[in-house]
Amino acid sequence: MHVQIGEGSFGKVFMGLNERTGELFAIKQISLMDGTQSEAEKLEAEIHVMKSLCHRHIVRYIGTSRGDRNLYIFLEYVPGGSIATMLSRFGVFQEGLIRRFMYQILLGVSYLHNNGIMHCDIKGANVLVTEQGIAKLADFGCSKQLQGMRTQSFEESAHGIRGSVMWMAPEVIKQTRHGRSADVWSAGATMIEMGTAHRPWPAFTNNLAAMFHVATTREPPPPPDGLSAAANDFLARCMCIDPVRAVTRR
Structure with missing residues (x-):
C-alpha cells in the first residue's frame, strides 16, 4: 500500500x-x-x-x-520534509538554526566519509528534517550510479544533474580529480541556501551557463547578508576554489 x-x-x-x-x-x-x-x-x-x-x-x-x-x-520515512521545503514555507533561517543544521549535516558527512562513502549531492532538497528538528542526509552515495542510468550525451547528462549544479564544487563540474572536499563545498552551498532561501548563484537561470560559470570562476558564491564573522570564516573554509588548499586549511 x-x-x-x-x-x-x-x-x-x-x-x-x-x-x-x-x-x-x-x-x-x-x-x-x-x-x-x-x-x-x-x-x-x-x-x-x-x-x-x-x-x-x-x-x-x-x-x-x-x-x-x-x-x-x-x-x-522522514515525515518533516526537507530543508528546501522548509525554506520555501518559512523563508530565511536565523543563524542559530543554520548553525544547528550545519552541525548535524557535517556529523552525517563525517560518518559517511569515515565509512568510505561520498555523498555527491548535498543540497537542501537532500537534507530531510524530522518533526523534532533532526536533520538527516538522504540520497547519499547514489548520484554517480543514477547519472549513469541515463544516456551519455552532454545534453542528457546536464539534464540529469540540473537540480544540483549550483551546489557542486568546481572540480566536480570540470570532472577533474575530486574527493571528500567536494562534499564540504556542497555543505557550504547548503549553508548559503539556508541563509538566503535561494540556491547559490541565483543570477544564473540557465543550467549550461551556470555549469560554465562554476567551472571557471575564481571566487565562491557570495555569502548571505548578516552572518557573524565566525560564520563567514567557516563558510570561506568550506568553499575553497582549490580543493588541495581546502584540505590544508581544515
Whole structure:
C-alpha cells in the first residue's frame, strides 16, 4: 500500500505502509531505460552495502526490489520534509538554526566519509528534517550510479544533474580529480541556501551557463547578508576554489 509524495530528477517518491507492522517507509521508484540493467545492478549492490550504515543524521536504507521497467529503493520515512521545503514555507533561517543544521549535516558527512562513502549531492532538497528538528542526509552515495542510468550525451547528462549544479564544487563540474572536499563545498552551498532561501548563484537561470560559470570562476558564491564573522570564516573554509588548499586549511 503506497501513495505518491514527491517527484525528483530521477523518479517518483512514495510513502509506503507495511501492512504487517504498521511501519511507514519511503519508496523511490526509478525508471529503467534500455541498457541500464547493469547500472541498476551496481546501484543495488551499493545499497546492499549501505544497509549496514546506522547514524542519527543519515536516512537509513532498507533495501531494493526490481521490476521489468523500474527499480524500487526502500528507505526510512522522514515525515518533516526537507530543508528546501522548509525554506520555501518559512523563508530565511536565523543563524542559530543554520548553525544547528550545519552541525548535524557535517556529523552525517563525517560518518559517511569515515565509512568510505561520498555523498555527491548535498543540497537542501537532500537534507530531510524530522518533526523534532533532526536533520538527516538522504540520497547519499547514489548520484554517480543514477547519472549513469541515463544516456551519455552532454545534453542528457546536464539534464540529469540540473537540480544540483549550483551546489557542486568546481572540480566536480570540470570532472577533474575530486574527493571528500567536494562534499564540504556542497555543505557550504547548503549553508548559503539556508541563509538566503535561494540556491547559490541565483543570477544564473540557465543550467549550461551556470555549469560554465562554476567551472571557471575564481571566487565562491557570495555569502548571505548578516552572518557573524565566525560564520563567514567557516563558510570561506568550506568553499575553497582549490580543493588541495581546502584540505590544508581544515
